[in-house]
């Protein structure tokens with residue numbers, strides 16, 4: 015390993031302060047050595063490469079030179095010597111002379127510039143690789159791929175894009191219309207001002223708007239607003255003869271038309287309208303609100319003064335403007351509400367998921383361990399298929415079957431199996447889907463569901479988690495839920511005796527259901543789907559191990575797992591098999607071993623933990639600290655380390 019040392023010549027350090035800073039920095043100067051180059055790493059500045067040839071610092075790269083000459087201490091360095099020792103022992107000693115030199119005044123100027131330069135250098139150093147990366151990426155991106163992406167995006171979001179384009183277009187058109195038809199606003203003054211102006215005789219023209227209480231008028235007084243308006247007005251810039259200063263725009267337009275003699279009447283009108291809308295001079299200087307029962311006085315005053323007055327309806331353009339503004343100002347706050355409503359309605363109108371028999375992959379063979387429930391449901395299947403002629407004896411098809419049992423025992427699976435075996439349309443919904451924000455929506459959905467099922471009869475409706483909607487009524491202030499339940503009760507009553515629609519519902523909390531639901535004629539048949547016994551567990555495991563490659567005999571594994579999992583339900587057993595397969599896959603094994611299954615059982619029982627190490631390590635550590643503890647707890651480590659697992663399946667392994 016070659017070595018080098020950086021020697022500071024104290025002579026070049028201008029001040030004590032600088033010296034301190036410099037010394038501090040020199041301390042933090044790190045050294046990086048590799049084959050033929052040495053890099054000085056100055057943490058806050060970057061890397062400075064120096065070639066360790068006989069030339070030493072003369073071979074330093076420019077950056078290092080700049081670093082030295084520019085000064086890292088807040089002042090230009092006067093000299094800097096570096097001693098390098100190469101691997102073969104040859105040493106070199108070089109000195110760098112400052113590039114910059116000058117008086118103190120120069121130095122100060124240099125300091126300011128250097129600060130900026132350093133900053134610029136630093137930012138450019140950071141920016142350069144990023145720019146290079148960006149350029150590389152841009153090179154890789156082709157126009158065709160960008161176009162393809164855009165087309166793909168448009169295809170995927172065609173509805174959204176169309177809708178947003180339409181909305182933007184309409185809003186744009188509205189904006190354009192409002193902009194084009196915008197007229198300069200008149201000055202609103204009190205009614206008394208109008209009377210005063212009338213009495214003083216300064217009013218030139220009055221307009222009484224029909225259908226509203228607005229009065230517009232012009233005066234021949236030149237206010238500051240009018241002056242400004244005239245300065246801005248394009249009308250004044252035209253060389254117009256015989257135009258009075260205070261003449262309204264309309265008159266100005268007429269005069270211009272007369273003088274030029276070239277414009278037709280139509281052109282004048284267009285120009286008038288345009289000039290009215292575009293110029294900042296309002297058509298009417300002032301506007302005020304009429305006072306009730308004062309019309310007579312007003313009219314007599316105007317007649318007396320000989321003022322031109324007239325009445326006119328609001329212009330259609332202005333009416334349209336007002337309507338548009340009202341609509342926009344109403345719709346902007348309303349649109350989030352409408353969106354919410356739309357979402358609710360669209361969700362409510364989505365048809366219940368209907369499963370066709372041919373898509374149904376579940377049969378009674380897939381459900382095991384619940385034999386009593388299977389027998390009850392098989393009877394219904396036979397009735398639906400017409401295998402049992404129940405009508406001959408005057409019997410009726412049960413309208414509802416309530417599957418009751420703890421979670422994961424296979425209630426949903428049973429319902430799917432019924433539909434699969436019967437080969438009839440199967441409508442499945444979760445009761446929580448009927449819980450709606452708006453009163454009446456849940457009931458409407460129930461109605462839709464039953465009418466759809468009746469149309470496809472014979473059919474099966476399966477309502478999962480019935481307690482979400484079928485809870486006892488009157489216990490809460492939720493009107494919507496009560497209405498939904500009422501609708502369900504009505505629909506179940508309303509079946510015609512020959513309409514072969516069977517409602518199967520599942521719940522974990524039968525005690526929470528409204529008694530009206532469980533009365534005969536509705537969910538008259540209650541089927542308990544309980545926890546499977548050992549034989550049941552064995553059969554369930556056999557179902558789930560069907561497609562799993564096992565190292566050992568399936569029957570043996572089923573017996574083993576069934577004996578170790580009392581209290582486990584179908585869902586737990588399915589989970590154990592899945593976990594074991596995952597563990598085997600994680601270990602790269604082709605088959606699932608007994609160890610995998612054992613670990614999966616432990617995971618299911620105790621959760622995922624570091625079972626091999628944690629108890630042993632903890633107990634060992636505790637044993638070291640308190641040697642008397644294991645004997646006190648009646649446990650010894652040799653037993654822990656042995657074959658006995660936390661579940662006690664040591665006899666089998």
Ligand SMILES: Nc1ncnc2c1ncn2[C@@H]1O[C@H](COP(=O)(O)OP(=O)(O)OP(=O)(O)O)[C@@H](O)[C@H]1O
Pocket residue numbers: 380381382383384419420421422423424425426427428520521522554557583584585586588
């Ligand atoms: N008896 C069973 N036979 C075979 N598999 C079963 C059985 N019970 C449960 N399973 C497995 O467990 C999964 C979940 O069962 P399912 O959804 O039918 O339980 P559930 O009783 O409806 O539960 P919840 O009351 O929570 O809705 C099934 O998809 C199936 O893989």
